Amino acid sequence: MSQNQLKELPSVSEVLLECDRYKSLNSKYLSYIIKTELEAYRRFAKKGTLKLKRPQITQNILSEIDRLTAPNMQSVINGTGIVLHTGLGRAPMKESIAKQVAKRVSGYTNLEFELLTGTRGQRQDHVNGLLSALTGAQSAMAVNNNAAAVLLALNELGEGKEVIVSRGQQVEIGGSFRIPNVIKKSGCILKEVGSTNRTHLKDYEKAVTQKTGMILWVHTSNYVVRGFTNEVSVADLVQLGKKKRIPVVADLGSGALVDLSKKGVPKDMLVQDVVKFGVGLVTFSGDKLLGGPQAGLIVGKKTLVNRLKKNPITRAVRCDKWSLAFLEESLRSFGDEGPSKDNLTIALMTASRKSLTKRGETILSHLPKKTVDKLGIFLVESEVEAGSGSLPEEKLESMAFQFKPKGMSASKLAAQFRTGETPVVGYIHGNTFYIDMKAVIPGQEKDLAGAISGINLKGLK
């Protein structure tokens, strides 16, 4: 039996004969895919479980080549409601801005070149002025991400010395970014003070010795300690730092530049407020509440920023021309009247329930009645999180499509949406599938309606 099945396997060269349309592909990669596929079929054949005939096997291999050789990263409709979704690339940016940026930087650009003088320039100069002005800091710089910013600040100011941190701020951000580990890896000695729920100024004061390199204050951005608690403010730490002549660094995480509470987004600590306290350095992410590319922003005292710039780690974690150009664009979106419509992240975050309802209804009106009935679609009120650990306890008002099909499980429906022509990622809550409107980018309505209409209704009651 299995001998017969092995006979159904085409040879590599036989499949290659069908591969004319892949001429532009690297032929080694092509053969590699074919061999890998054939090996899998051979395993089935040996077990006697290969049900396919030779033409079908060849066809399947060709489909697999199609799938594997298309760009792997695709555009996805974010139906999770989470605007800052790390799995979906965090802060979205406007396509029109991406086009402008591509025009300026895809070729050559004045990344480190002074056009006026014809001399070597500094890549930090593209963001230093605007970032300093917006945050009220003396100086500013950008690195690869906030984790790198924290690592760099620790290494420069605290290497071989003690770094004082409250036990209530031993944050884990996700992945392997845990404050105690980062402190260790940056060559510093962790000096914990206080307890999980309460830390007092005198705890810090008592911990300061000759060995102290810096005090680190971490925004517990992704969780909340409630009840019998006490946290020492950055302002008080700055006073202590001044007295003892120790730099204070604040890792702010989400890095809000504007108060959006009037627009339904709860207020987070503002970067400029922390700068105003007189802190040495503040670090925050470029792709959280700022709405920019992945980056770590460092603002604060000029002497300290200059020291960081000279640290060898800076070179290892520097931003490329694309990040800097996108960062410049996101910073430019913050005018006197607050962030402009060009800041897509903030536009999504602040969209009202009313406007989401309107856009949701537009989508509904584009759907065939049969689809709406069979999938049991309703537009319902929802509440979502900002995501990426920003504003952890606060909910944002939104609207969502609820799906109650009779005869298909929520997970099957979710899988169909993920694997359709335009992938849509929704969420399942209490056995029901939802697509939230909060993070659906204006302009994606038609594609979303198309994706919903494209769901296979076979077998549904």
Ligand SMILES: *Cc1c(COP(=O)(O)O)cnc(C)c1O
């Ligand atoms: C998100 C966050 C980080 C990590 O920032 P990335 O830009 O993702 O590297 C570090 N610290 C805090 C407090 C954060 O919220």
